[in-house]
Amino acid sequence: MSDALNYLVEVRGDALGHYFKFLKDSGKHLDPKTRDLISVITKVHAQTENGFKQYLTRALRDGCTPLEIIDALLMAFPALGLAKIVWATDILLEMGIPEFSPELIAAQPQWRDLMAVADLADGEVRRVDCGARSVFVYREGESCKVYDSHCPHQVTNIPHLALEGLTLTCPKHQWKFDIRTGDCIEKGKHPLKAFETKIEDGRLFARW
Ligand code: FES
Incomplete structure (x- = not known):
């Protein structure tokens, strides 16, 4: 309002x-x-x-x-x-x-090759660009979580600088997210959008 x-x-x-x-x-x-x-x-x-x-x-x-x-x-x-x-x-x-984006607007969801899992240390977070989209990747042991970089509030594209430890703070209205779960932990009520993932031959894929 x-x-x-x-x-x-x-x-x-x-x-x-x-x-x-x-x-x-x-x-x-x-x-x-x-x-x-x-x-x-x-x-x-x-x-x-x-x-x-x-x-x-x-x-x-x-x-x-x-x-x-x-x-x-x-x-x-x-x-x-x-x-x-x-x-x-x-x-x-x-x-x-x-x-x-013209690239995604009519496209069927498909697996996107993001990175080698070994390039990310356990507990590390990285912002990765992949075509028209950027994502935050968090590694936890042998699995990874992948989240859209756009805020679920008003789709602000959240930069890597917004990351402090494992907390991501959207610069627009300061919604805070726990990067381990994607949950909104302060101010807002919607979680980060998470993508389905898989690991094949040591590489991380996400589907959108
Ligand atoms: S757009 Fe991110 S908190 Fe409002």
Whole structure:
């Protein structure tokens, strides 16, 4: 929520509560993905950048694919017009979400060769670039965990400098994550996105 809405809720929660209850009830017969897509469209229509980013992230978290989101924007063309669709697309591109890259947007998940396991010491963490995506790799004994470098809050691409010991802190709103589990341990509530892994012939692969 914006600072302004937070303020109004604080000082006139009795009145604003009705508004939020209305918003909640008005979509109760829709599945979460449909609600998310409608919310994305309304934020583009109002051209509220933070709201668009917030609902876009939520839509991805709830399982909407990038192509579904783009289709929703294109279908809303009669209401949005081309200028607002381009406005939203510019923001999408600035956000650098790997799933929207031309390389990944229509690709089937496949195994990606990340590195030789021996190049990582037990307990070490490394940020690795692989095509359109960067990941954090954590080695624990003979197994490895692989997490998307994008924050589950608003998809900020978290740099390697954000790592202190085994804690990763997103620079945008300071959500903290335990790199051993991917769990969010402070401020937020969503874990890092983890990828399926396998080790073959001493090399670590992750699937996306
Ligand atoms: S984008 Fe908000 S904490 Fe990462």
